[in-house]
Amino acid sequence: MSLRIVVSSVSSDAHMWNLVYLQLLLEEAGHEVTNLGVCPPDGTVMDACRGADRPDLLVLSTVNGHGHLDGLRLIRALRRDAELAALPVVIGGKLGVRGADAEEGRRLLDAGFDAVFNESDQSAGRTLAAFGDFLAGLAQAAAVREPLVAGAPR
Incomplete structure (x- = not known):
């Protein structure tokens, strides 16, 4: 099943290549992607996740090393918002800035992220495989939740 995914950096991150890579990777897998680009204010990210076109997933990607700060602030705001509280959100x-810190990842999970893909935790190939596994599980869960179309065979 195809997912609707919003891809974004965090508010202080001006790196674009990671977002383009994620967009291409996700589109190649058949997903519909909205790329918010670099340095989006938290409100812009939240607004992109509201309404009738609400995504199935928000993916935050950061290269500058401030994901543990900006991501924490954003996930807390998302989880406080009644419309967005249940939205699946991952960060990677x-x-x-000091390299891999398991405690930072734990804090992000405890604050409400559904998954944390820390680039220093494992090789890039294993991180992408873990992300792929997460997407497959989310797509499978979304397929179960899909409403039946009147007259369509089961």
Whole structure:
């Protein structure tokens, strides 16, 4: 099943290549992607996730090492918002300026992220495989939730 996915950096991250890579990777897998680009204010990210075209997933990617700060602030705002509280949200990339910090990843999960893909936790190939597994599980869950179309065979 195809997912609707919003891809974005965090508010302080001006790196675009990671977002383009994710967009191409996700589109090649058959998903519909909206790329918000670099340095979006938290409100812009939240607004892109509201309404009738609400995505199935928000993917935050960061390269500058401030994901543990900006991501924490954004996920807390998302989880406080009644319309967005249940939206699946993941974050990945370079989450801290000091390298891999398991505690930062744990704080992000505890704050409400559904998954954290810390670039220093494992090789890039294993990180992409874990992200792919997460997407497959989310797509499978979304397929179960799909409403039946009147007259369509089961």
